[in-house]
């Protein structure tokens with residue numbers, strides 16, 4: 001029998017609800033339970049696939065090709081939950097399904113309404129999220145309590161708890177204790193009000209997790225307990241971390257969160273709690289042996305969340321070498337003019353991430369040329385790999401005007417071209433080459449050495465591809481085609497042989513990394529950068 005935890009958020013957005021939910025999953029796994037993780041998003045887009053990274057941060061991609069919220073990245077980095085199309089439902093996805101049913105006549109002439117039809121559909125989604133029958137299913141509700149658009153989701157989880165057994169459901173509410181510098185105190189009123197809002201719609205939280213930059217005093221916890229109708233020991237402090245987000249789960253254990261969950265859900269731990277390995281990891285993060293500086297040259301560098309998984313992957317790779325990775329965020333647009341050395345001099349590695357469109361593309365090319373000519377370790381991801389192929393075609397193979405058809409559809413030399421099956425597609429949402437595809441690795445290459453295996457499966461999200469018409473010409477000029485998808489006959493990895501470490505991948509390795517198990521390509525890329533730094 002699966003138990004359910006619903007995580008809501010109050011007072012303000014960006015409290016770290018995704019991280020806290022992932023930490024809850026981590027804590028339960030440490031106690032020997034299996035978990036599933038799910039995010040319900042109140043916005044009306046069917047998925048974030050068509051949203052600008054400036055609006056939404058990165059689009060996370062799952063093995064089954066779902067374009068999803070970036071909180072799913074936290075879930076995968078912290079837990080072993082199966083993450084797929086049922087791990088993320090938006091208002092748009094829910095309504096699309098209800099409207100399809102209505103058009104089919106499934107509602108037999110009834111008036112279709114928010115209650116019960118939309119709320120039933122949400123509850124169905126929650127059950128599908130738990131279809132692997134985990135011990136505990138954790139569902140995070142996006143947005144902030146009090147938003148108009150979250151209401152159907154909150155109503156649905158209220159109904160869900162009513163239908164479940166008394167100890168089968170738990171409501172965790174994440175809130176903020178703002179600190180007023182002028183009077184030097186933390187304030188509890190916003191927490192009282194947001195819990196009040198929840199209680200108005202019939203949800204009494206079992207546990208409050210209070211985000212705060214200063215310690216929460218006993219008196220304050222007692223006050224919150226009294227006014228919010230939550231037992232004192234269930235008012236949990238979540239203080240801002242000093243070094244790393246990977247401190248959050250152990251801090252929450254220290255604050256007693258696991259005891260609250262186990263008692264509310266009447267669960268007995270399945271194994272003794274061992275945290276030594278995690279403390280060692282935190283110790284490595286706190287006391288690195290050295291630093292290494294990696295440039296990330298992209299279009300969205302002003303927003304950390306736009307390349308969230310990439311920064312996390314670099315961080316994990318650094319941990320495996322006991323080094324701190326320092327990011328130099330370089331605007332691809334700034335690189336379009338002048339000397340790239342002005343922006344890139346002194347870095348130990350250069351990473352060019354994925355992206356779309358014309359803006360910044362030439363800047364990426366300039367960064368790649370700089371990496372190639374100066375023997376700086378380079379990792380190109382998706383658009384970054386495509387740009388690497390174009391740069392090589394232009395400046396090494398001498399194909400003048402080589403480019404990607406993405407921004408020059410009528411170019412004479414589209415070294416990167418639209419895939420055949422993409423040519424007839426008109427809808428932008430959910431129509432790219434998405435999800436996990438096979439890649440066969442060529443022995444003797446950097447990628448083969450990194451993975452230590454002949455075949456890998458990695459996640460894709462793109463419309464354009466390396467153009468096979470240029471394969472021979474580029475190979476004979478020295479480009480190494482280190483990985484191919486055999487079924488579709490597509491080039492997935494390009495490398496340089498006469499360079500310390502230069503790898504471009506058509507897929508997104510950043511979606512498969514954990515703090516203690518870095519992605520092999522990121523690990524070796526950062527390793528090469530450390531070697532150069534020395």
Ligand code: GLN
Nearest residue numbers: 354355382383462463464
């Ligand atoms: N814009 C490129 C394409 O669609 C690359 C996409 C990406 O980097 N995710 O093929």
